[in-house]
Amino acid sequence: MEEFAGDQISERLMSGDLDMGISYRPAIPHGLRFEPLYNEELKLIVASNHPLAKRKRLRMVELNGQRMTLLSPHFSTRQMLDECFEAAGARPQIVAELNAISPMIELVRRTDLCSIVSENALANEPGVKAIPLESPTPVRTPGLLWPPQSERPAASRFMAEIIRDIVRQGIA
Template sequence: MELRHLRYFLAVAETLNFTRAADKVHVTQSTLSHQIRQLEEELGQELFARVGKRVVTTEAGQTFYEQVVPILRKIDQAVGSLKEVPHDLRGELRIAATHSFNVQLIPLCLSVFIQRFPLIKVVVEELSGDRISEELINGNLDLGISYRPSVPRGLRFEPLYNEELKLITANDHPLADRKRVRMVELNGLRMTLLTTLFSTRQMLDECFAAAGARPQIVAELNAISPMIELVRRTDLCSIVADNALKDEPSVRIIPLENPTPVRTPGLLWAQQADRPAASRFMAETIRQLVMQGQAGADKTSRKHSPGISST
């Protein structure tokens, strides 16, 4: 077993997609599949299984994943500690993020980054996913934090993690006390959602169709904050990611299933452009903080049984 086998395994476990994982570790899909088979033969365990068109982690694969993550983290930290970091790095870093990440993740990453590199001026914009892609291609941005673009168009996408989208309601809504809601139960439900121009809305429409549900879309908005406020003040429901909610009073969060809507956030940059040092260091800061956050979330989920949470 070699280090590359562990990195290939981790890429598949985090993306649950061999094509995306191959892109992430910069090998062909056939090479990645062959390496995973070698690893499974050496371990004598099947790490992944196919359920229809989906790739899922087996019980053995999940156990192996929990052991591999801290090992690779320590290796990366050891390698990183040997690299010289130019603390006197200067210049300007131009990044953009969608609203979901601009609420919590970006301020957290900036607080760490500007302490480490105080001479770099960071310019942050909140843009839609399509605008981020356009600005990266046009050379107006160095780094983007968004969801996987439907058409890469010369962009490199590095997945960070998978996130569930969940139903939100006011505290007095009939569904507020539910532990879980099936997508089919949203049929006829009064809702507010993003407009159809957003890739997230398009993905939700596909989930509705797969479940045979036709919710009553009363209001379409192009921003999440007013959508959450509308849910708080009315009988409307919505579907958002946890990271879009920050200390939101009078809102209940309920997991969805059959199917569970899932998005893949990640880092975006222009494939052909030379990446400035500041962009690389910011990307590394984001990776580390996301990994820490995911590890903390995993610990919390193991301590508490699933249920309704409120913010």
């Protein structure tokens, strides 16, 4: 197993260097087959003492001018969030762009910044509050990516079944 950015996964699947990938639904599938595993709602996260921490829900437009840390623009999740901001007419103040979720959560915990992540990424992080977003609600779909050819190696089929079982257990 190796970790790559979504675009690299797609490129390596198309070149035959990978038999299977796990990624979010690609914006441009390039003939790849995508098997969705589940949908996950992204939520605003703030420190427990942040002024927004008392909110039960937040509309995307209310993030206009908010100081935020987000993933770098080359991530598909960030591109989707930018589309949500545009649809809502919100222009947050992006103070820090990072390429990993853990340091984003730590920045939120220790500063007045907020961010948007999946609730799965939080794993009961102390000192951080997750707030549902709406209008629009950012949702992403992780799944299995397969190259266009129909023949799948036995090892890839076996690994895919393990992943599906883990997802079913987590949802049940």
